[in-house]
Amino acid sequence: MADRNTLRTSAGAPWPNNQDSLSxxxxxxxxxxxxxxxxxxxxxxxxxxxxxTVHAKGWGAHGKLVITEDISRYTKAKCLxxxxxxxxxxxxxxxxxxxxxxxxxRDVRGFALKFYTEDGNWDMVGNNTPVFFVRDPYKFPDxxxxxxxxxxxxxxxxxxxxxxxxxxPESLHQVTxxxxxxxLPQSPMQMNGYGSHTFSLWNDAGERxxxxxxxxxxxxxxxxxxDEAEKIIGKTREGYQERLFNAIEDGQYPRWxxxxxVMPELDADKTDxxxxxxxxxxxxxxxxxxxxxxxxxxxxxxNYFAEIENAAFSPSNVVPGISWSPDKMLQARxxxxxxxxxxxxxxxxxxxxxxxPRVEVxxxxxxxxxxxxxxxxxxxxxxxxEPNSFAEEGAAVEDRSAQEPPLRISGNADRYxxxxxxxxxxxxxLVMKVMDEPQRQRLYKNMGGAMAGIPAPIAERWFGHLKQVxxxxxxxxxxxxxxxxxxxAYMPNSHPVTDDTPQLTSGDAADGSAQAAE
Numbered sequence: 001m002a003d004r005n006t007l008r009t010s011a012g013a014p015w016p017n018n019q020d021s022l023s024x025x026x027x028x029x030x031x032x033x034x035x036x037x038x039x040x041x042x043x044x045x046x047x048x049x050x051x052x053t054v055h056a057k058g059w060g061a062h063g064k065l066v067i068t069e070d071i072s073r074y075t076k077a078k079c080l081x082x083x084x085x086x087x088x089x090x091x092x093x094x095x096x097x098x099x100x101x102x103x104x105x106r107d108v109r110g111f112a113l114k115f116y117t118e119d120g121n122w123d124m125v126g127n128n129t130p131v132f133f134v135r136d137p138y139k140f141p142d143x144x145x146x147x148x149x150x151x152x153x154x155x156x157x158x159x160x161x162x163x164x165x166x167x168x169p170e171s172l173h174q175v176t177x178x179x180x181x182x183x184l185p186q187s188p189m190q191m192n193g194y195g196s197h198t199f200s201l202w203n204d205a206g207e208r209x210x211x212x213x214x215x216x217x218x219x220x221x222x223x224x225x226x227d228e229a230e231k232i233i234g235k236t237r238e239g240y241q242e243r244l245f246n247a248i249e250d251g252q253y254p255r256w257x258x259x260x261x262v263m264p265e266l267d268a269d270k271t272d273x274x275x276x277x278x279x280x281x282x283x284x285x286x287x288x289x290x291x292x293x294x295x296x297x298x299x300x301x302x303n304y305f306a307e308i309e310n311a312a313f314s315p316s317n318v319v320p321g322i323s324w325s326p327d328k329m330l331q332a333r334x335x336x337x338x339x340x341x342x343x344x345x346x347x348x349x350x351x352x353x354x355x356x357p358r359v360e361v362x363x364x365x366x367x368x369x370x371x372x373x374x375x376x377x378x379x380x381x382x383x384x385x386e387p388n389s390f391a392e393e394g395a396a397v398e399d400r401s402a403q404e405p406p407l408r409i410s411g412n413a414d415r416y417x418x419x420x421x422x423x424x425x426x427x428x429x430l431v432m433k434v435m436d437e438p439q440r441q442r443l444y445k446n447m448g449g450a451m452a453g454i455p456a457p458i459a460e461r462w463f464g465h466l467k468q469v470x471x472x473x474x475x476x477x478x479x480x481x482x483x484x485x486x487x488x489a490y491m492p493n494s495h496p497v498t499d500d501t502p503q504l505t506s507g508d509a510a511d512g513s514a515q516a517a518e
Contacts, residue, residue, distance in 0.1 A: 193214075448480020
């Protein structure tokens with residue numbers, strides 16, 4: 001007989017019996033000294049950790065980033081040099097649903113990438129859309145509350161969603177994409193990914209460029225209608241997980257083309273739109289996409305919990321040559337994402353293997369939860385503070401060559417009204433120029449159906465925004481809403497709204513063309 005592994009306790013002792021509890025006689029009570037029984041029950045009670053507040057339901061895999069083009073004029077990042085290959089981890093997700101939610105719900109999809117570079121981890125934490133619902137982080141918690149469950153009914157509330165959206169016209173662009181064909185892709189392999197925010201690249205000469213990151217699927221786009229998705233959910237709640245996992249197991253390794261849009265730093269003041277506004281795209285005729293390379297997923301996780309659920313992505317993770325921008329939402333996410341991981345996984349969450357950089361790490365963080373780092377973290381056992389006198393004996397010191405150039409922007413500190421911008425022109429280009437008539441009809445039907453049962457004052461406020469985009473948009477969604485209300489057997493949970501609900505409007509639509517979402 002071949003040698004078999006011995007069952008051992010977590011402390012390493014061999015365990016003789018994993019079938020029967022220790023008791024005082026066959027019918028007697030259990031004994032407290034059966035510590036392995038206590039250990040098993042205690043571990044079971046602690047098997048679950050807090051799920052992500054958003055993006056709780058996700059699917060992921062390992063792969064590689066390959067750079068095929070020379071963009072060294074824009075960046076000094078080693079992982080972006082032509083010929084570089086970098087191991088990576090990808091995690092895709094829905095935004096609103098809990099861990100047990102169905103994969104094939106209409107929702108924005110998270111698109112998070114972790115690149116294990118020779119200079120540390122670079123995380124690209126984006127979505128499958130190039131824009132977002134809000135542009136000011138003050139409104140992000142409020143928006144997420146509308147996507148979660150009503151505190152009284154514990155059900156999702158279309159009223160809350162459209163009430164918030166109708167009072168936040170900057171959401172029009174994202175809601176339009178959400179209700180379009182792209183809002184329900186058939187699988188993770190059949191959707192694009194975007195950094196969404198404006199980031200920056202900087203080169204050896206200290207020159208900064210604003211940049212948009214794009215990851216275009218090479219599998220082609222495919223989507224489901226709401227009716228088709230409902231039938232799939234009736235059979236499986238894990239449709240995305242099944243398709244991604246099985247494709248990789250079968251050797252069908254999905255790929256995404258990596259592209260960027262680039263803007264010289266000082267040109268940010270020359271555009272007719274705010275290039276740091278997360279609700280806007282950069283027009284491709286002004287800022288054409290530049291090919292960089294591709295990434296490919298080629299290996300499933302050996303343990304989903306350890307490698308996907310424990311994965312912690314944060315836009316705070318950048319490497320020399322890549323940085324942030326004045327995008328207000330990005331600035332807030334740099335803090336909030338890392339803080340979410342500290343809460344969910346522990347203070348030293350980046351020592352968990354899937355989050356651990358592939359380079360040796362030296363710093364002066366100390367003690368606390370999840371401090372599982374072995375050895376002398378600072379490089380010298382006497383150096384547990386900084387500055388110190390032990391640099392010549394291995395103590396970690398700063399590297400000024402990693403210092404990025406200063407931002408060449410200025411402004412007065414104030415609370416600026418973020419609703420003075422044009423929130424209609426880019427949506428008009430998307431709906432009336434990019435979409436064909438069948439796509440528009442599906443958009444109208446999806447949006448009208450999602451509005452079924454919401455109070456009329458909220459619906460009318462929303463229709464007012466759609467009309468400013470285009471009268472056909474308003475008329476099409478209104479007709480679909482009336483039909484949905486007439487045929488719905490049950491109206492979704494609604495809460496009363498009066499006609500004096502406050503009205504917020506966007507600034508007058510500005511002239512000029514805009515590139516719609518891809």
